[in-house]
Amino acid sequence: MGEAATGERRQRTDKQRNRTHILEVAEEFFAEQGITGSMDAIAKRAGVGPGTLYRHFPNREALLAALLQARDEELEARRDAIRREVADSRAALAQWLQALGEWVTAFDGLPEPLRAALTEDTSPLAITCQGFVTTTEDFLRAAQRDGGAKPWVRGRDLFLSTLATAWARGAAMADESSPDALVSLIRTGWETPATGTAPGSGEDPA
Amino acid sequence: MGEAATGERRQRTDKQRNRTHILEVAEEFFAEQGITGSMDAIAKRAGVGPGTLYRHFPNREALLAALLQARDEELEARRDAIRREVADSRAALAQWLQALGEWVTAFDGLPEPLRAALTEDTSPLAITCQGFVTTTEDFLRAAQRDGGAKPWVRGRDLFLSTLATAWARGAAMADESSPDALVSLIRTGWETPATGTAPGSGEDPA
DNA sequence: CCGTGAAACGGAGACTATCTCCTTATCGGT
DNA sequence: ACCGATAAGGAGATAGTCTCCGTTTCACGG
Numbered sequence: 001m002g003e004a005a006t007g008e009r010r011q012r013t014d015k016q017r018n019r020t021h022i023l024e025v026a027e028e029f030f031a032e033q034g035i036t037g038s039m040d041a042i043a044k045r046a047g048v049g050p051g052t053l054y055r056h057f058p059n060r061e062a063l064l065a066a067l068l069q070a071r072d073e074e075l076e077a078r079r080d081a082i083r084r085e086v087a088d089s090r091a092a093l094a095q096w097l098q099a100l101g102e103w104v105t106a107f108d109g110l111p112e113p114l115r116a117a118l119t120e121d122t123s124p125l126a127i128t129c130q131g132f133v134t135t136t137e138d139f140l141r142a143a144q145r146d147g148g149a150k151p152w153v154r155g156r157d158l159f160l161s162t163l164a165t166a167w168a169r170g171a172a173m174a175d176e177s178s179p180d181a182l183v184s185l186i187r188t189g190w191e192t193p194a195t196g197t198a199p200g201s202g203e204d205p206a
Numbered sequence: 207m208g209e210a211a212t213g214e215r216r217q218r219t220d221k222q223r224n225r226t227h228i229l230e231v232a233e234e235f236f237a238e239q240g241i242t243g244s245m246d247a248i249a250k251r252a253g254v255g256p257g258t259l260y261r262h263f264p265n266r267e268a269l270l271a272a273l274l275q276a277r278d279e280e281l282e283a284r285r286d287a288i289r290r291e292v293a294d295s296r297a298a299l300a301q302w303l304q305a306l307g308e309w310v311t312a313f314d315g316l317p318e319p320l321r322a323a324l325t326e327d328t329s330p331l332a333i334t335c336q337g338f339v340t341t342t343e344d345f346l347r348a349a350q351r352d353g354g355a356k357p358w359v360r361g362r363d364l365f366l367s368t369l370a371t372a373w374a375r376g377a378a379m380a381d382e383s384s385p386d387a388l389v390s391l392i393r394t395g396w397e398t399p400a401t402g403t404a405p406g407s408g409e410d411p412a
Numbered sequence: 413c414c415g416t417g418a419a420a421c422g423g424a425g426a427c428t429a430t431c432t433c434c435t436t437a438t439c440g441g442t
Numbered sequence: 443a444c445c446g447a448t449a450a451g452g453a454g455a456t457a458g459t460c461t462c463c464g465t466t467t468c469a470c471g472g
Contacts, residue, residue, distance in 0.1 A: 009418075009419085009468095009469060009470075010469075010470095011419095012418095012419065012420065012467080012468055012469075013468080013469095014420070014421085014467070014468070015419080015420060015421095015468095018420085018421085038457085038458060038459090039458080039459065039460085040457095040458070040459075040460095041458095043422095048421075048422075049421065049422035049423050050422080050423075050459085050460070050461090051420090051421065051422055051423070051460090051461075051462085051463095052420075052421055052422070054459085054460060054461080055420075055421085058460090059459090059460085060459090115373075115374065115376055116376070119376070150394075153387075153391065154387060156381065156384060157384055157387040157388060157391060160374050160384055160388060161374070161388055161391060163374065164370035164371065164373055164374040164388065165370065167321075167370060167373055167374075168321065168366050168367070168369065168370040168373075170321055170322075170325070175362065178362060178363055178366055181359075181360060181363040182363060182366060182367055182370065184395070185359065185363060185367060185392055185395035185396060186391055186392065186395060187395075188356075188394065188395040188396075189390070189391035189392060189393075189394040189395040190391060190394075193399050215439095215440065215441075215447070215448085216440075217448095218438080218439055218440075218447095218448065218449065219439075219440095220438075220439070220449070220450080221439095221448080221449060221450095224449085224450085244428085244429065244430090245429080245430065245431085246428095246429070246430075246431095247429095254450075254451080255450060255451035255452050256430085256431075256432090256451085256452075257431090257432075257433085257434095257449095257450065257451055257452070258449075258450050258451070260430090260431060260432080261449075261450085264431090265430090265431085266430090
């Protein structure tokens with residue numbers, strides 16, 4: 001009873017194979033060229049026609065969403081690891097935000113559709129996004145309870161600021177240190193002043 | 207001898223007229239559709255052929271740069287007004303950043319090419335950008351001298367964070383308060399803790 | 413093993429956008 | 443009024459997204 005009970009013919013093997021292969025190729029392609037690379041080029045590299053690509057993934061966003069699902073699981077694993085290993089709630093939030101920041105930098109241009117998905121809930125990326133906001137809220141709440149984060153900050157804002165920072169990092173920053181400076185700026189924004197040190201010298205447990 | 211001494215024929219009046227008209231139309235068009243609207247559509251609305259549009263402005267960025275030059279002057283006026291009227295250097299920096307933030311929100315999608323121009327100095331927008339960074343550095347230096355801003359913050363980072371915030375504001379944010387929250391977050395980042403109040407309650411002179 | 417129908421594939425091509433090139437129209441100077 | 447320079451106009455080259463439909467391939471039943 002591994003299949004649906006509707007007695008339907010089982011999915012063709014070539015379909016599943018193509019889908020998997022397209023995803024592998026697309027991951028490689030997006031990593032190289034950024035997420036704005038040509039769709040037809042992905043189809044060609046995967047050795048399928050454009051029609052096949054678009055039947056599996058009706059548009060770029062759908063392809064991206066399917067692609068991110070795998071990485072999504074990695075991030076969830078990292079989230080669980082932080083929950084398990086990092087006792088200090090303030091440090092846990094910081095590490096989660098860093099993990100998030102690295103995740104959205106996986107492909108060039110990724111912050112753009114994610115921000116869009118944050119407002120249009122028709123997007124296949126919306127669910128993923130919402131999950132991240134929720135997780136951020138969890139970490140934030142804990143940090144606020146322990147006095148490690150300012151009480152007026154919201155999880156949604158932290159997520160957005162992480163996206164914005166990743167966006168600012170951009171394709172290739174001439175000034176390598178600016179992204180880090182932004183992270184520090186924002187961290188100083190949400191963190192409780194108790195730490196009192198200059199940014200960059202924040203605690204780094206583990 | 208109002209013209210160059212090279213004895214060259216003076217510029218045709220229709221050329222100047224077209225250029226001006228294209229700029230007017232483009233400003234209206236970008237304000238409506240955002241800066242990614244079709245170039246040919248701008249040409250059509252201006253009643254000229256694509257060739258004419260592209261002879262005047264070889265690409266979208268050049269058109270944008272010419273367009274922003276006018277607004278640039280407005281911003282410089284505002285900068286001078288702040289210098290003249292705002293005595294407190296911390297408040298002056300805050301107001302300058304706000305002015306900058308409003309300026310880069312003039313057209314939808316404007317932060318993108320500005321960030322790009324920040325790294326590629328071949329862009330016609332690069333000069334404008336650099337000017338803003340310099341101005342930001344001026345205001346920041348003054349604020350730091352008076353103890354109103356943390357000493358390790360750099361002007362370039364503040365400019366980038368302003369761009370990033372404007373980017374986050376995006377087309378149409380479902381949550382209207384998030385952009386303001388980001389501004390507060392960042393302000394808390396650069397400001398000296400002396401103020402000690404929650405964001406949003408910052409001083410607002412004038 | 414083979415026939416058959418449903419499902420998936422492939423790619424031509426419709427559509428849109430950017431930008432170029434060359435012919436035609438227009439302007440400024442004499 | 444004429445002429446040469448200069449700008450305008452728009453067809454079209456190129457590239458990208460996405461669709462439609464004829465063809466192929468697969469799963470299942472005999």
